[in-house]
Amino acid sequence: MPSSSRRPGIAFLLAQLGADATGRFADALAPAGITPPVAGVLRLLRVEAGMSQQDLARRLGVAPSRVVAVVDELEERGWVARTRGSDRRTNALALTPAGEEAFGRVAAVAAGHERAVTEGLAAAEREQLLALLERLAALRGLVPGVHPGYRRP
Amino acid sequence: MPSSSRRPGIAFLLAQLGADATGRFADALAPAGITPPVAGVLRLLRVEAGMSQQDLARRLGVAPSRVVAVVDELEERGWVARTRGSDRRTNALALTPAGEEAFGRVAAVAAGHERAVTEGLAAAEREQLLALLERLAALRGLVPGVHPGYRRP
DNA sequence: TATTGTTATACTCTATAACTATA
DNA sequence: TATAGTTATAGAGTATAACAATA
Numbered sequence: 001m002p003s004s005s006r007r008p009g010i011a012f013l014l015a016q017l018g019a020d021a022t023g024r025f026a027d028a029l030a031p032a033g034i035t036p037p038v039a040g041v042l043r044l045l046r047v048e049a050g051m052s053q054q055d056l057a058r059r060l061g062v063a064p065s066r067v068v069a070v071v072d073e074l075e076e077r078g079w080v081a082r083t084r085g086s087d088r089r090t091n092a093l094a095l096t097p098a099g100e101e102a103f104g105r106v107a108a109v110a111a112g113h114e115r116a117v118t119e120g121l122a123a124a125e126r127e128q129l130l131a132l133l134e135r136l137a138a139l140r141g142l143v144p145g146v147h148p149g150y151r152r153p
Numbered sequence: 154m155p156s157s158s159r160r161p162g163i164a165f166l167l168a169q170l171g172a173d174a175t176g177r178f179a180d181a182l183a184p185a186g187i188t189p190p191v192a193g194v195l196r197l198l199r200v201e202a203g204m205s206q207q208d209l210a211r212r213l214g215v216a217p218s219r220v221v222a223v224v225d226e227l228e229e230r231g232w233v234a235r236t237r238g239s240d241r242r243t244n245a246l247a248l249t250p251a252g253e254e255a256f257g258r259v260a261a262v263a264a265g266h267e268r269a270v271t272e273g274l275a276a277a278e279r280e281q282l283l284a285l286l287e288r289l290a291a292l293r294g295l296v297p298g299v300h301p302g303y304r305r306p
Numbered sequence: 307t308a309t310t311g312t313t314a315t316a317c318t319c320t321a322t323a324a325c326t327a328t329a
Numbered sequence: 330t331a332t333a334g335t336t337a338t339a340g341a342g343t344a345t346a347a348c349a350a351t352a
Contacts, residue, residue, distance in 0.1 A: 025164065
């Protein structure tokens with residue numbers, strides 16, 4: 001519960017709207033039985049198949065042990081396959097056809113979520129806002145497609 | 154770790170930038186030995202003195218039991234006093250002079266944080282962005298000054 | 307000796323429910 | 330009986346450290 005001093009500034013509004021968007025996205029995903037971490041991994045593997053779990057952990061900025069649990073769940077659902085990597089220590093991760101379908105559902109939810117979050121803004125306002133947020137994300141050095149953008153060393 | 158489909162949209166960028174801002178604010182506050190929840194309560198009590206702990210819990214959207222721990226900490230530091238309310242069951246909460254000083258430090262950190270988050274944007278861009286975020290927060294029905302804006306029922 | 311995936315453990319944050327004292 | 334504050338407990342979520350297999 002951080003707060004603004006008197007009138008909220010940009011930093012506070014970003015924190016507030018970001019928490020709101022994150023919560024709404026999780027809610028929108030819930031009926032499909034998908035959690036945000038699972039959605040994030042599906043997306044990453046769709047773009048870059050063959051990643052190892054260590055690669056995934058580095059890309060997501062989480063501990064490798066955390067990846068184990070998420071991949072376990074994905075594998076139990078038949079959405080991801082752990083196949084042999086070049087090195088016999090590593091798992092090469094890839095989406096199965098069912099995983100591709102699951103990602104399709106995630107993409108549909110994300111599209112609806114985007115509409116819901118920006119509802120009430122005119123098209124010109126949306127473009128303006130998108131451009132400003134993109135610029136700010138670039139200035140802050142945030143990696144496209146990976147949330148949370150903030151990593152503690 | 155929610156993610157965008159291909160190119161991040163407004164919803165994803167808000168989530169990403171919001172998480173970044175939240176983390177940076179906590180980091181900026183840490184050297185002063187203050188956590189974000191403590192900062193939020195200091196601010197709320199400064200604006201509305203005499204609140205009960207139940208009032209506080211409702212305003213923040215957290216469980217009353219959570220408020221106990223935060224107020225305990227504030228009281229141990231001598232920043233907040235639990236005084237008798239009209240009803241002998243309730244505590245009327247108020248900032249002490251030391252609490253006012255602590256709030257001053259929080260306000261200074263928040264000001265620096267605002268500058269850091271918006272660094273690199275031109276003054277005109279800042280105004281544009283602030284106006285758009287204010288509009289979006291109003292559209293989403295977010296309560297000014299309270300984070301997180303998202304409450305689960 | 308170093309690295310990958312795994313397991314075990316602990317820590318943080320928060321909510322729910324039970325308890326007490328008032329009303 | 331209902332409500333304010335408190336305490337106890339439990340559930341997420343995550344990190345750290347130890348471990349076995351492989352390099």
